[in-house]
Amino acid sequence: MSKIVTIERFIFEHQPDYARGEFTNLLYDIALSAKIISQKTNRAGLTEILGQAGSVNIQGEDQQKLDVYADEIIFKLNDHTGRLCVMASEEREDIIGIPEPYKKGSYVLVYDPLDGSSNIDVNVSIGTIFGIYRCREYDKRGRIEDILQPARRLVGAGYVLYGSSTMLVYTTGTGVHGFTLNPELGEFLLSHENMVLPDPPSYFSVNHAYYSKWEKPVQAYTDWLQGPESPKMSSRYIGSLVADFHRNLLRGGVFYYPGEINKPEGKIRLLYEAGPLALLIDQAGGYASNGCKPILDVEIESLHQRTPFFIGNRSLVHQAEMFFQQYSGK
Numbered sequence: 001m002s003k004i005v006t007i008e009r010f011i012f013e014h015q016p017d018y019a020r021g022e023f024t025n026l027l028y029d030i031a032l033s034a035k036i037i038s039q040k041t042n043r044a045g046l047t048e049i050l051g052q053a054g055s056v057n058i059q060g061e062d063q064q065k066l067d068v069y070a071d072e073i074i075f076k077l078n079d080h081t082g083r084l085c086v087m088a089s090e091e092r093e094d095i096i097g098i099p100e101p102y103k104k105g106s107y108v109l110v111y112d113p114l115d116g117s118s119n120i121d122v123n124v125s126i127g128t129i130f131g132i133y134r135c136r137e138y139d140k141r142g143r144i145e146d147i148l149q150p151a152r153r154l155v156g157a158g159y160v161l162y163g164s165s166t167m168l169v170y171t172t173g174t175g176v177h178g179f180t181l182n183p184e185l186g187e188f189l190l191s192h193e194n195m196v197l198p199d200p201p202s203y204f205s206v207n208h209a210y211y212s213k214w215e216k217p218v219q220a221y222t223d224w225l226q227g228p229e230s231p232k233m234s235s236r237y238i239g240s241l242v243a244d245f246h247r248n249l250l251r252g253g254v255f256y257y258p259g260e261i262n263k264p265e266g267k268i269r270l271l272y273e274a275g276p277l278a279l280l281i282d283q284a285g286g287y288a289s290n291g292c293k294p295i296l297d298v299e300i301e302s303l304h305q306r307t308p309f310f311i312g313n314r315s316l317v318h319q320a321e322m323f324f325q326q327y328s329g330k
């Protein structure tokens, strides 16, 4: 019988020595949040949790009840543990301080509690994305400066995919590892150790409906992907970032959500979507860019800052950068 490795055992056995305490337990807390959210997500069609919460989030998007629930779960499982100095969520306008009675810790958690939530009501896979930084100044309680750090400073990143099965995929800088939830046991079990981006790639993933709104380099790149000079690939687009990313991580490919002529910043958020995924793909042998520079090095100037986003096999993302260079100044 093959070895059964729970996420708790794997985290403990693979953490650098400095991380035996707070950091290791922080990852446990995230795994617990994922189990609870998964339990609700898998029953969304059966309970009152479906549909909109009647509120609107900072993005001006209708908040789905499950969005709000997932955000609350992650907050409540982390606000009192003494492991964090500050948090930030896609669902909340400002940084989330650690309430006074609780001890502050030395890590920062940024998260998108339920990305792709517009897909909830049509039963399409959705996901949680998270990133972990160290606080910049330990002796000060969490401030915006602790949050606005480039993704290259992340010490951990990952996502949870609530699909046909619930998977948690994370990195702490020593490879990318995937765990599948066994709902009977309530345990995440190691299922994908050391995930490496396959090459040649199988898919390119973009919403073609926006082709006419794209700048010339993006149109040229999209034409190239479908032409004879690029690797032979299929087009797949789920419209749920974590699901599209996960498929490409397993099969190889490129996902991109570019800017538009009238909306050059694009849609994907830098802090809690593009940044953590950029660390993951880097650790899996791929690359993420905004079209001109590595996502890992893009300065984060505001919590909900958006960025054009190209992520996947290094050769495919570099090709996108080459089209931007070719058209620059034209």
Ligand code: P6P
Residues within 6 Å of the ligand: 115, 116, 117, 118, 207, 239, 240, 241, 242, 257, 267, 268
């Ligand atoms: P579009 C979900 O709202 C999301 O932020 C990502 O999960 C997804 O990749 C993207 O938007 C889909 O956007 O404009 O193609 O529907």
